[in-house]
Amino acid sequence: xxxxxxxxxxxxxxxxxxxxxxxxxxxxxxxxxxxxxxxxxxxxxxxxxxxxxxxxxxxxxxxxxxxxxxxxxxxxxxxxxxxxxxxxxxxxxxxxxxxxxxxxxxxxxxxxxxxxxxxxxxxxxxxxxxxxxxxxxxxxxxxxxxxxxxxxxxxxxxxxxxxxxxxxxxxxxxxxxxxxxxxxxxxxxx
Numbered sequence: 001x002x003x004x005x006x007x008x009x010x011x012x013x014x015x016x017x018x019x020x021x022x023x024x025x026x027x028x029x030x031x032x033x034x035x036x037x038x039x040x041x042x043x044x045x046x047x048x049x050x051x052x053x054x055x056x057x058x059x060x061x062x063x064x065x066x067x068x069x070x071x072x073x074x075x076x077x078x079x080x081x082x083x084x085x086x087x088x089x090x091x092x093x094x095x096x097x098x099x100x101x102x103x104x105x106x107x108x109x110x111x112x113x114x115x116x117x118x119x120x121x122x123x124x125x126x127x128x129x130x131x132x133x134x135x136x137x138x139x140x141x142x143x144x145x146x147x148x149x150x151x152x153x154x155x156x157x158x159x160x161x162x163x164x165x166x167x168x169x170x171x172x173x174x175x176x177x178x179x180x181x182x183x184x185x186x187x188x189x190x
Contacts, residue, residue, distance in 0.1 A: 002052065003124055004170040005179055006045030006114050010135065014076075014161040015040045018099070021159070022137050025097065028153050029146030031138040037178050042074075042101060042135055044168060045114035047125030061117045062168065062185050069113060069187045071166040072106040079154045080134060081147070092140045095147035099159055101133035107165065110187075114168060135163075 010018060018040040026032045050058050082096040101107070111131040118127075138150055167186050171179040 002050050002055065002172055002182075003047060004050060004058075004172055004182060005043065005047050005125065006118060007041040007043050007169055007171055008163070008165050008167065009169050009181065009184075010040040010042065010163060012164075014163055017159070017161065018135060018137070025138045025150055025153070029097075029138055029142060029149050031093075031140070031142035031146050031150075033140035033142075034136055034138055038136070039179075040135060041169075041171075042133060042163060042165075043127065044107075044111050044133075046118045046123045046127040048118050048121040049124055050121055058117070058121070059183060061120070062114075062170070062183075065113050065117050066168055066185050066187055069110055070106075071164065071187050072104070073162045073164050074104050074107050074133070075102045076100070076135070076159055076161045076163070077102050079137075079157070079159065081151055083147070093142045093147075095142040095144065096139040097137045097142065097147065097150040097154065098134040098139075099137060101135060101163065103131065103133055107131075107133055110165065110168070 022034045022040070026035045077100040080098050080100045084094050108131055138146070165187070167184050169184045170182045172182040174180045
C-alpha cells in the first residue's frame, strides 16, 4: 500500500518566501512540522491509499484526467487561521495558520477533476468541501500559545504573490517521514 497526498508543489520566489515565513513562524511559535516534513504546496485533493498492484492504474487515471486541464495562476489573498482543524481528531493540534489562496474557477475545476480520481480509493485524509485552497504555514504541532503568537505576528502583515498551477504532484513519505514527490503530472500533457 502507498499513501499519496495530491498537491501543487510551489516553486520559484513564492516557494522561497513561503519557506522563509514557515521557518520564521517555527522559531516564533515552536511549531516545526511544516518545515520538517513538507515543502511548500497547495493541496488539491484528498489523501489516497493505493494498493501496489494498482499504482500503474492510478498514474494512468491522473494522466488521463489532467490532460484537458490547462495551466493557470492563482493569487495569494492574505492570512487565515483555523482553531478546529479536522486533523486534531487524530491526535494532532487543531490549530492552523495558513495563506489564503484565491478560489478561482480554474482552481475549483482542478480540485473537482482530482476528486474524480481520488474517490475511487480509500482515503487517509479527506479534502474538505467546499474546496478552500490554502498553503499551510504552521499546523500539527502548533500549540494554542503558538497559535496566538502566530496571529499576533502576522497581524497587519501582507503576503502578495502568484502561484503558477502547471502540474499536480503525488507525494509520499520517504524513510525520514518527509512528504516528497513520487510522481508529477504536467497539466495539459498527454
